[in-house]
Amino acid sequence: MINVLVPTDFSDNAYHALRYAIYLFEKEECTFYILNAYQTGASNLDSRRNKERNTRLFQLSKETSERGLAEVFETVKLENDNPKHVFKTLAIAGSLLNAIGKSAIDLNSYFIFMGTQGASGLKGVFMGSNTLKIISKIDFCPIVAVPADYSFDTPDTILFATGFEHVYDKYELHPMLLLAKLWDSKIRVLHLVDKEKKAAHQETAKKVIAKRLKEVSYEIIELAKTAKVATEIISQVEQNKEIGMLAIIDYWHSFIEKLTRESVVKNIAFKTKIPLLVMHLPA
Numbered sequence: 001m002i003n004v005l006v007p008t009d010f011s012d013n014a015y016h017a018l019r020y021a022i023y024l025f026e027k028e029e030c031t032f033y034i035l036n037a038y039q040t041g042a043s044n045l046d047s048r049r050n051k052e053r054n055t056r057l058f059q060l061s062k063e064t065s066e067r068g069l070a071e072v073f074e075t076v077k078l079e080n081d082n083p084k085h086v087f088k089t090l091a092i093a094g095s096l097l098n099a100i101g102k103s104a105i106d107l108n109s110y111f112i113f114m115g116t117q118g119a120s121g122l123k124g125v126f127m128g129s130n131t132l133k134i135i136s137k138i139d140f141c142p143i144v145a146v147p148a149d150y151s152f153d154t155p156d157t158i159l160f161a162t163g164f165e166h167v168y169d170k171y172e173l174h175p176m177l178l179l180a181k182l183w184d185s186k187i188r189v190l191h192l193v194d195k196e197k198k199a200a201h202q203e204t205a206k207k208v209i210a211k212r213l214k215e216v217s218y219e220i221i222e223l224a225k226t227a228k229v230a231t232e233i234i235s236q237v238e239q240n241k242e243i244g245m246l247a248i249i250d251y252w253h254s255f256i257e258k259l260t261r262e263s264v265v266k267n268i269a270f271k272t273k274i275p276l277l278v279m280h281l282p283a
Contacts, residue, residue, distance in 0.1 A: 002025060003031050004030055004031070004110060004111050005035060006021055006112070006113045007100055007112070007134075008034055008068075009036070015075075017146040018072075020150070021111070022076070024183075027084075028084060029085075032086070032088070033103065034069060034072055034073065034090065035090040036090070037093075037094060037100070038064070039061070062091065062093065069089035097130075097134065104141040110141075111142050112134065112144070113144045114131045114146070115147075116131050136250075139250065142279050142280070145278070146275045150275060155180075155183055156243075156244055157187070157244060158179065158180055158185050158187050158188070158245045158247055159245070159246050160189050160190065161192070162190070162209075164206050165199075165202065168249075169212075172279070172281055175279050176279065177215065177216060181216060184217075186217040188221060188240075189209060189219070190221050190233065192233075193225055194225045234271055234272060244274055245274055245277055247279065248276070248277070248278055249278075249280065250281075
């Protein structure tokens with residue numbers, strides 16, 4: 001049983017991410033936890049009175065959250081009759097970040113699916129800046145960011161961008177391997193070579209990753225880095241229509257680290273037209 005956590009603010013964008021998750025895992029037994037976090041304070045810290053859960057504003061927020069989740073639940077049940085899938089809702093008082101982090105741990109979530117609606121739609125704060133915050137702060141659960149205008153399709157190829165700075169263990173690549181096996185997808189490993197910073201251990205990492213990916217179809221492509229990393233990767237996605245997902249690993253001091261810092265996440269998450277899988281290395 002795969003547990004998938006899908007935060008929602010009841011927008012079309014959030015529901016789109018849920019539908020994509022359902023589509024991806026249609027062959028698997030899954031429980032989808034649809035989460036809404038609600039607050040009554042002006043900041044992430046509710047007042048003591050609100051935490052006592054006896055104020056009118058708190059009760060109104062709670063009821064609104066539960067009512068919204070009930071509507072999402074009814075809609076998703078009407079649209080889906082897959083016997084392998086179970087849907088549950090979670091209305092949690094507190095900040096979105098804390099609600100997602102605690103729920104992901106408590107539920108042993110395999111993935112978190114969230115929407116991104118593009119640079120032109122940043123007025124929708126939840127699925128804009130908050131998606132970036134979750135990617136940068138939740139470093140113990142794989143996250144899939146789904147563009148609002150992405151049309152569902154089988155991910156024939158998953159583009160995995162890496163700098164080969166780290167010798168990956170198989171379990172570190174497990175989220176990507178799981179998705180590749182579900183749809184018999186090919187993994188295309190993209191290494192943007194920076195000749196001025198090339199190190200011997202990168203060759204070792206390249207040889208090891210070939211062993212880690214032996215259970216799926218894969219290829220390793222090395223290209224000279226001639227522009228910004230984000231620009232190069234987006235270009236590869238745009239030039240190869242069979243690529244249905246972009247995957248990166250976030251860890252400190254990585255060559256791809258700049259992808260997971262907020263200013264560049266925007267360049268990837270808001271410019272790519274395909275879902276972005278962000279995996280993490282253990283601390």
